[in-house]
Amino acid sequence: MLSPEENELLTRVAGDAPMGQVLRRYWLPALLSDEVAEPDGAPVPVRLLGEDLVAFRDTKGRVGLVDERCPHRLASLLIGRNEDCGLTCIYHGWKFDVTGACVDMPTEPEGYGFKNRIRIAAYPTREAGGMVWTYMGPPEAEPPFPAYGWTALPKNQRGVVKIGIRANYLQTVEGAIDSAHSWFLHRGSSRDWQKRFEISQDHSPKLEAEDTSYGFRYAAIRKPIENADTTKYVRVTLFALPSTAFIPPPLNPDLPAHTQIFVPVDDDNTMLFDVFHSQNGTLVDETALRRSLHAEPGVDLDEQWFRFARRENRWKQNRAAMRDGSWTGIEGFQNQDIAAQESMGRVVDRSREHLGTSDVAVIRMRRRMLETARRFRAGEPLVGQDTPIAYERLASEQRLIPIGQPWQSVGAHAGEFAAT
Amino acid sequence: MRADTAAPSVAALLDEVRPLVVGARVRGEAPSYLMLPPAAYDAVAACRVADRRLGLPMIVLGMEIVRSDDPAARPRVF
Numbered sequence: 281m282l283s284p285e286e287n288e289l290l291t292r293v294a295g296d297a298p299m300g301q302v303l304r305r306y307w308l309p310a311l312l313s314d315e316v317a318e319p320d321g322a323p324v325p326v327r328l329l330g331e332d333l334v335a336f337r338d339t340k341g342r343v344g345l346v347d348e349r350c351p352h353r354l355a356s357l358l359i360g361r362n363e364d365c366g367l368t369c370i371y372h373g374w375k376f377d378v379t380g381a382c383v384d385m386p387t388e389p390e391g392y393g394f395k396n397r398i399r400i401a402a403y404p405t406r407e408a409g410g411m412v413w414t415y416m417g418p419p420e421a422e423p424p425f426p427a428y429g430w431t432a433l434p435k436n437q438r439g440v441v442k443i444g445i446r447a448n449y450l451q452t453v454e455g456a457i458d459s460a461h462s463w464f465l466h467r468g469s470s471r472d473w474q475k476r477f478e479i480s481q482d483h484s485p486k487l488e489a490e491d492t493s494y495g496f497r498y499a500a501i502r503k504p505i506e507n508a509d510t511t512k513y514v515r516v517t518l519f520a521l522p523s524t525a526f527i528p529p530p531l532n533p534d535l536p537a538h539t540q541i542f543v544p545v546d547d548d549n550t551m552l553f554d555v556f557h558s559q560n561g562t563l564v565d566e567t568a569l570r571r572s573l574h575a576e577p578g579v580d581l582d583e584q585w586f587r588f589a590r591r592e593n594r595w596k597q598n599r600a601a602m603r604d605g606s607w608t609g610i611e612g613f614q615n616q617d618i619a620a621q622e623s624m625g626r627v628v629d630r631s632r633e634h635l636g637t638s639d640v641a642v643i644r645m646r647r648r649m650l651e652t653a654r655r656f657r658a659g660e661p662l663v664g665q666d667t668p669i670a671y672e673r674l675a676s677e678q679r680l681i682p683i684g685q686p687w688q689s690v691g692a693h694a695g696e697f698a699a700t
Numbered sequence: 701m702r703a704d705t706a707a708p709s710v711a712a713l714l715d716e717v718r719p720l721v722v723g724a725r726v727r728g729e730a731p732s733y734l735m736l737p738p739a740a741y742d743a744v745a746a747c748r749v750a751d752r753r754l755g756l757p758m759i760v761l762g763m764e765i766v767r768s769d770d771p772a773a774r775p776r777v778f
Binding site: 281282283284286631632634635636637640643644646647650 | 709710711712714715718721722725743744746747748749750759760761762
């Protein structure tokens with residue numbers, strides 16, 4: 281539950297909205313590196329925080345992320361020529377490099393310096409983990425890059441599933457950190473689910489949250505089926521601001537762990553970058569992964585990465601499959617999440633909801649985000665930016681521990697990331 | 701209530717009240733009501749316009765809220 285004013289503050293990201301300004305002060309994935317695989321290849325449309333941009337890889341392999349509109353007559357650079365280290369508007373030949381500098385203006389007389397006084401918005405980029413990341417805030421406030429451990433893995437040990445969601449980013453983030461839903465929405469869908477079910481069938485876990493320097497983490501603590509008097513089953517999920525969730529990795533170490541990053545496209549849409557990364561060196565086949573998750577471009581997803589399944593076709597829910605044992609009638613657990621999140625409406629009115637005590641992570645996340653907005657307005661360092669963070673050491677985890685052992689010992693970094 | 705003023709934050713209220721509810725249950729109690737100081741009560745009431753219009757009780761974390769007359773009162777469940 282939020283007041284209408286708090287809901288508005290947390291959800292609006294486009295234009296000058298305060299939360300949009302907050303999000304601009306963190307590094308965000310903008311697109312997949314493979315979308316701009318070739319130097320001088322076709323430019324790609326990118327919409328971030330309500331801003332229409334174009335990504336392109338120039339002749340030297342640098343990735344540019346610039347305003348889609350040529351500042352001359354506002355024609356789209358998406359149909360521009362990408363060659364000789366710059367993007368040229370096909371309308372009148374104005375050309376821009378990856379820094380946004382105008383490097384050619386053939387329609388104007390030379391010697392007057394017009395092109396030296398023209399720039400387009402251009403944001404710095406960095407490639408890591410198969411994605412092109414960008415920072416859209418003021419240069420003087422640029423934070424360190426969040427070099428999560430999986431960004432250093434070789435390409436064949438990680439895969440990224442990119443999916444557009446027709447809903448505001450906040451409700452997609454809430455879905456990722458809402459531990460209780462997996463027992464219902466994803467019943468029978470996850471390869472790890474059965475193994476978890478073999479350890480515990482406790483549907484009402486004890487839930488606790490703890491603030492950390494990067495955001496917060498929370499634990500779902502369940503009674504195990506065996507040795508319940510001496511052990512407890514703990515799943516610890518991490519949330520790093522502004523919108524990254526570290527899901528506890530599967531108990532089978534041959535299955536990849538996954539980290540979900542939710543990037544606001546605008547107020548009403550979100551891009552999910554679901555990163556699957558090897559736990560033990562086992563190879564990750566990205567193409568097979570997308571197929572198994574029903575998230576294949578051209579098959580399940582349109583040209584803008586949004587699912588063909590949507591409200592108008594009831595998310596392709598299969599009622600016959602539901603009668604035959606499927607809980608949702610929807611294949612692929614990301615698709616189940618997305619159907620639930622989109623079904624709430626583009627921007628859900630949280631003043632109407634009735635949270636329960638099991639919604640601890642949702643409650644804590646909103647409070648941390650509001651705290652970040654407050655710090656932004658007060659000119660203070662944002663959450664995750666007031667102390668150095670060893671991003672490569674962030675890890676979620678699930679395991680059985682002795683009943684008297686604190687859950688904070690799970691996650692491989694006890695005490696290392698205390699909140700300030 | 702505005703999120704950028706000193707008015708009570710509903711988001712923070714839920715985060716603070718939740719341990720009260722959980723703690724009571726751990727102690728074997730079965731609380732049904734949540735007493736709030738006037739400002740917090742009013743902040744919740746401003747959210748629950750539709751429920752009030754329908755004559756429904758105002759519920760927070762499964763507890764029906766009750767208004768305390770004491771502005772300095774701490775939230776409590778019973």
